[in-house]
Amino acid sequence: xxxxxxxxxxxxxxxxxxxxxxxxxxxxxxxxxxxxxxxxxxxxxxxxxxxxxxxxxxxxxxxxxxxxxxxxxxxxxxxxxxxxxxxxxxxxxxxxxxxxxxxxxxxxxxxxxxxxxxxxxxxxxxxxxxxxxxxxxxxxxxxxxxxxxxxxxxxxxxxxxxxxx
Numbered sequence: 424x425x426x427x428x429x430x431x432x433x434x435x436x437x438x439x440x441x442x443x444x445x446x447x448x449x450x451x452x453x454x455x456x457x458x459x460x461x462x463x464x465x466x467x468x469x470x471x472x473x474x475x476x477x478x479x480x481x482x483x484x485x486x487x488x489x490x491x492x493x494x495x496x497x498x499x500x501x502x503x504x505x506x507x508x509x510x511x512x513x514x515x516x517x518x519x520x521x522x523x524x525x526x527x528x529x530x531x532x533x534x535x536x537x538x539x540x541x542x543x544x545x546x547x548x549x550x551x552x553x554x555x556x557x558x559x560x561x562x563x564x565x566x567x568x569x570x571x572x573x574x575x576x577x578x579x580x581x582x583x584x585x586x587x588x
Contacts (some may be wrong), residue, residue, distance in 0.1 A: 474581035508548035515544035
């Protein structure tokens, strides 16, 4: 009898835990539902349910990844195109840092301007290689950064719509 009671109690606790976890995932899924790059969005926000916090994390991760990209570009050798990319990554990092400040001060117009500028900075790197008909050795990284910036703009739009707890 005691074993049966323990099993029922364990089952109810397990069921409650699973329900809570799935509810959390559902909220996170809702944040990323309409993102252009959903799997990337899910992996970056890692179950966060508040658009403000998710965006803050996403921008912080994007800054870190931009520093890595700049370092990677520096290890590819010397070329004018890579120099443009490194400069573009510096510009993107600056714009993303401004975006964080905009977010914290609730300057939504400034936030969108600076996120859009960062997205343009990443495109500049790819465009430089495309214009010279050369293959971008950091093209995959650059594309990933562009996709992350696009998702940041999407998350920003959720804050405008009131998905901030």
